[in-house]
Amino acid sequence: RPAKKPKLSHLTSDDFKNGIFLAPMVRSGALPTRLFALKHGASLVWGPEMVDKAILHAERVADPVTGVISYNGKSRAMFTTHPIEKPYLIYQIGSSDPDLAVQAAKTVMNDVSGIDLNCGCPKPFSTHSGMGAALLTNPDVLCSILTALRREMPPEITVSAKIRLLPSREDTLKLVERIVNTGISALTVHCRTRNMRDREPAMVERLQEIVDFVEGMGRGIAVIENGDCTGWEDARRIRALTGAHSVMVARAAESNPSCFSSTPLQDVERTLVPSYIRLAEYLDNHWGLTKFCVNQFHGTHVDVRKADSKALRQALSTSKSYADSVLKEAISDDVSGKEEFDKIVKAIE
Numbered sequence: 001r002p003a004k005k006p007k008l009s010h011l012t013s014d015d016f017k018n019g020i021f022l023a024p025m026v027r028s029g030a031l032p033t034r035l036f037a038l039k040h041g042a043s044l045v046w047g048p049e050m051v052d053k054a055i056l057h058a059e060r061v062a063d064p065v066t067g068v069i070s071y072n073g074k075s076r077a078m079f080t081t082h083p084i085e086k087p088y089l090i091y092q093i094g095s096s097d098p099d100l101a102v103q104a105a106k107t108v109m110n111d112v113s114g115i116d117l118n119c120g121c122p123k124p125f126s127t128h129s130g131m132g133a134a135l136l137t138n139p140d141v142l143c144s145i146l147t148a149l150r151r152e153m154p155p156e157i158t159v160s161a162k163i164r165l166l167p168s169r170e171d172t173l174k175l176v177e178r179i180v181n182t183g184i185s186a187l188t189v190h191c192r193t194r195n196m197r198d199r200e201p202a203m204v205e206r207l208q209e210i211v212d213f214v215e216g217m218g219r220g221i222a223v224i225e226n227g228d229c230t231g232w233e234d235a236r237r238i239r240a241l242t243g244a245h246s247v248m249v250a251r252a253a254e255s256n257p258s259c260f261s262s263t264p265l266q267d268v269e270r271t272l273v274p275s276y277i278r279l280a281e282y283l284d285n286h287w288g289l290t291k292f293c294v295n296q297f298h299g300t301h302v303d304v305r306k307a308d309s310k311a312l313r314q315a316l317s318t319s320k321s322y323a324d325s326v327l328k329e330a331i332s333d334d335v336s337g338k339e340e341f342d343k344i345v346k347a348i349e
């Protein structure tokens with residue numbers, strides 16, 4: 001059974017419990033991917049990290065036909081969302097400055113349910129400016145951002161943080177204690193340290209003591225495991241192993257956004273890919289972004305030698321837009337993009 005979805009008009013710590021969530025992913029966490037994740041059982045979805053300043057001067061435009069909301073920068077949409085995902089959408093900010101973080105959060109708060117602070121990105125573009133994983137070793141700044149967000153956001157907007165492990169357990173627990181005391185609703189722990197690469201196994205076994213510690217603080221905050229979860233079945237195993245309240249999935253969902261379901265789609269080439277392209281076109285998702293996301297999809301039983309999937313992949317690589325006739329032929333139009341969207345609305349609501 002897919003995880004329970006929040007029924008409340010706004011989220012509380014409890015809605016971050018007993019769930020399986022789509023992780024924040026730059027590019028890969030695009031709007032159609034989030035909608036598919038929700039359709040297939042994700043109970044909450046995180047948007048891709050957006051650096052605080054990037055959204056501040058964006059113009060908010062709502063499409064009167066589809067309802068898609070775009071935050072447009074000078075040359076492109078910085079962030080797109082749809083009102084149907086709002087009850088489940090957590091917007092992630094990259095920041096090293098409480099005032100900018102609050103301004104960014106205020107810019108989008110009417111379109112999202114929660115604000116998350118990225119305290120784990122190890123890439124130099126983040127850490128050089130004091131953001132992401134740099135915050136782990138600068139807890140004063142980290143906590144000042146969370147405190148400011150909690151103070152300035154209305155109560156119906158949750159504030160949460162996503163961190164990595166520190167090398168020592170003592171330092172990790174000290175940091176967790178300070179973070180929890182800022183009044184956040186949920187804490188995601190990516191069970192790797194800043195210097196670990198994604199191919200190294202996540203240190204999931206270190207999570208139990210963090211869960212116990214947070215529970216001991218008695219604030220009812222959800223602790224979310226992140227790292228190496230492959231889908232619904234694996235999330236059960238990880239929760240049993242770690243005591244985590246919920247599990248967050250990134251790369252497995254990037255490969256197959258139906259992995260949140262106890263019965264994920266197996267043949268993504270025939271099922272997910274055509275539906276995804278039709279939906280993405282309907283939502284006017286940037287073609288290059290759609291192509292990028294579809295190229296990451298790999299089902300568990302994909303047989304790329306199958307003539308039809310080969311034709312589809314080829315059509316995808318040569319097509320310059322949704323309108324390309326080769327692509328149209330490869331995905332067939334027996335279902336419209338609007339119908340794909342209606343199916344998602346029905347599954348989510």
Ligand code: FNR
Nearest residue numbers: 023024025026028048049118190227228249250251
């Ligand atoms: C990420 N990750 C990430 N983390 C984050 O906090 N904000 C972000 O915007 C991104 N962007 C991102 C893009 C892509 C393509 C990947 C693969 C990853 C990290 C991600 O959320 C997660 O912490 C790690 O990938 C570990 O989880 P998995 O992949 O083992 O489930």
